[in-house]
Amino acid sequence: MKIALTYNLKKKDDTKPADYFSEYDSEETIGSIVSALKTKGHSVEAIDVEYPKLFSYFSKNSVDMVFNIAEGVRGKFRESEVPAILDYLNIPYTGSGTFSLALALNKALTKKILQAENIPTPSFQVFSKGNEELDCLLKFPLIVKPNCEGSAKGINNTNVVHNRDDLFKKVREIILNYHQDALVEEFIEGKELTVGILENGKTRVLPILEIDFSDCNSSGEYFYSWRMKEYQGDKNQGLVPSFHCPARLDKEAEELVKDVALRTHRAVGCMDISRTDIRLDKNNVPYVLEINPLPGLDPKESNFPLMAYAAGMKYEDLIEAILLSASERKRLN
Numbered sequence: 643m644k645i646a647l648t649y650n651l652k653k654k655d656d657t658k659p660a661d662y663f664s665e666y667d668s669e670e671t672i673g674s675i676v677s678a679l680k681t682k683g684h685s686v687e688a689i690d691v692e693y694p695k696l697f698s699y700f701s702k703n704s705v706d707m708v709f710n711i712a713e714g715v716r717g718k719f720r721e722s723e724v725p726a727i728l729d730y731l732n733i734p735y736t737g738s739g740t741f742s743l744a745l746a747l748n749k750a751l752t753k754k755i756l757q758a759e760n761i762p763t764p765s766f767q768v769f770s771k772g773n774e775e776l777d778c779l780l781k782f783p784l785i786v787k788p789n790c791e792g793s794a795k796g797i798n799n800t801n802v803v804h805n806r807d808d809l810f811k812k813v814r815e816i817i818l819n820y821h822q823d824a825l826v827e828e829f830i831e832g833k834e835l836t837v838g839i840l841e842n843g844k845t846r847v848l849p850i851l852e853i854d855f856s857d858c859n860s861s862g863e864y865f866y867s868w869r870m871k872e873y874q875g876d877k878n879q880g881l882v883p884s885f886h887c888p889a890r891l892d893k894e895a896e897e898l899v900k901d902v903a904l905r906t907h908r909a910v911g912c913m914d915i916s917r918t919d920i921r922l923d924k925n926n927v928p929y930v931l932e933i934n935p936l937p938g939l940d941p942k943e944s945n946f947p948l949m950a951y952a953a954g955m956k957y958e959d960l961i962e963a964i965l966l967s968a969s970e971r972k973r974l975n
């Protein structure tokens with residue numbers, strides 16, 4: 643197949659906030675996907691979707707399929723930018739469509755869908771101005787997050803708050819710095835889990851990945867914060883989470899967690915691939931935090947490939963599976 647890989651490149655720019663490019667992909671990830679596709683016999687060109695390169699590329703080239711990992715640039719629907727343009731140009735692409743990408747990027751709206759589907763998700767409230775009355779049913783500790791970000795942008799240990807003063811301070815800080823609503827959720831103590839779903843012929847739930855932060859105490863971080871993700875493995879900072887795949891769960895909990903991930907994938911309308919982040923509390927309630935329809939695909943660092951390896955797949959098999967799933971959809975349409 644002739645394939646275009648669409649991406650946003652992670653850059654170094656000291657004039658931007660430290661987490662500005664966190665969602666974007668590194669040259670290593672882009673290079674790894676290109677070589678995986680080539681290994682499987684495809685021809686591939688990688689296209690940075692920075693405006694207006696996408697338009698100029700597709701006005702001169704035709705492809706069989708776009709392998710899309712672009713997170714987009716502008717605003718709270720940014721992950722839909724590239725799929726919307728490809729839909730308009732009638733070019734097939736891998737992964738979820740415009741609607742699911744926009745929905746999943748909005749954590750609060752996704753949680754409303756989960757609630758309607760009886761999928762457990764932490765109780766929450768959205769703050770748009772920062773002077774709203776706090777819902778008296780919410781129990782501290784609470785966590786404050788930007789409503790429309792990923793890669794734990796804007797989330798560090800100070801985002802977990804234990805009183806109203808700290809809560810409103812953090813809410814206003816998020817609204818001001820991230821120019822969007824602040825999502826306030828009950829903080830769920832428990833196991834950090836993430837579940838990968840891969841559709842290739844049949845829908846496959848990969849072995850669950852458990853991330854254990856108990857060796858990270860010296861860092862001051864104790865969950866999957868921005869610092870934890872950005873500097874994962876840095877011994878000097880004490881950011882050394884351990885990964886267990888499959889997760890250390892009994893059969894019953896495993897089935898429960900896989901079931902909520904699958905139902906979340908379907909409720910949001912994801913296609914080909916997704917990764918659902920879950921906190922399992924001490925009563926074995928699997929609280930869904932969010933779903934990522936564009937999970938990171940760094941072959942060494944990202945969570946999704948780890949789960950694929952645990953299922954016995956090589957990196958190039960994972961990339962090929964995403965491509966084949968999208969090709970099958972194209973064939974059926």
Ligand SMILES: Nc1ncnc2c1ncn2[C@@H]1O[C@H](COP(=O)(O)OP(=O)(O)O)[C@@H](O)[C@H]1O
Pocket residue numbers: 764785787791792793794795797827828829830831834865866867919921931932
């Ligand atoms: N309600 C919560 N309870 C406990 N931990 C949470 C909660 N919300 C977020 N976290 C922690 O913060 C991390 C990032 O939050 P998440 O909602 O997944 O945002 P992102 O899209 O930035 O990954 C989670 O993986 C988890 O470690």
Ligand SMILES: [Mg+2]
Pocket residue numbers: 793794919932
């Ligand atoms: Mg997450």
